[in-house]
Amino acid sequence: MTDVPSFDSIKLEIADTVAIITLNRPDRLNSMPPAMADDIRAALDHLPSLGARALLITGEGRGFCSGADLADDRSGGGAVGGGARSRNALRGHYNPMLLALANLDIPVVVAINGPAAGVGCSFALSGDFTIAGKSAYFLQAFVNIGLVPDGGSSWLLPRLVGVPRALQMMMLGEKITGDQAADWGMIYKCVEDADLLAEAKALATRLANGPTIALGTMRKILRDGLTQDFATTLDAEARGQFIAGGTADAAEGILAFQQKRKTEFKGK
Incomplete structure (x- = not known):
């Protein structure tokens, strides 16, 4: 097993054979600049050499991920700020990370604490088992700023909840609570906030102990x-x-x- 690498915007830990990725920009509700997407992708690439047999993803602090960081421009072109810049950020940073997540050979559990908005909503639904705390909500916020959904949500949501509810989320930009998401079948379950991480870790451990x-x-x-x-x-x-x-x-x-x-x- 190799040493666990460190990253600027996320934390990567290995607990037995469970890898834990924690989005670590709590002061910005873990909003995701392109550099964070790059960190996540790099972490995913390390999982086989670390002996991981399951992955748990969560967020530090009060939020899971509040969406793309509209202000962070350290990558040479922020996620939002013009059609070409948005397109390039998606193709160069977010989409490769999401494809790497989709192509993992191990099961993925996602624990949603607080908001999962914009690309954070897409990311939250990209695992195999999404567990939300009672305070969590899912928001396709793109319409509220004159943009279209990204992060694969146009593919994911109709398959998870059907076209009418996908359109409701995308075109009306309404918050969907953790309880409502569970009722819709959009996520695995909704639990009390105090139980969220323990439930998610137990599930990830169960999967890691599987075939x-x-x-x-x-x-x-x-x-x-x-x-x-x-x-x-x-x-x-x-x-x-x-x-x-x-x-x-x-x-x-x-x-x-x-x-x-x-x-x-x-x-x-």
């Missing part, structure tokens, strides 16, 4: 299945069974079943 290769394969098959036909997905499942069936974890699962004991998966 890692099988979980990563499930993640890919499910996401790919959203844009491909039934026959292609059937073939992907068959290939996935071939991959997972040849792992040490699959052999352990069968042996534990035969011996009527708890499985001890090693992620191999």
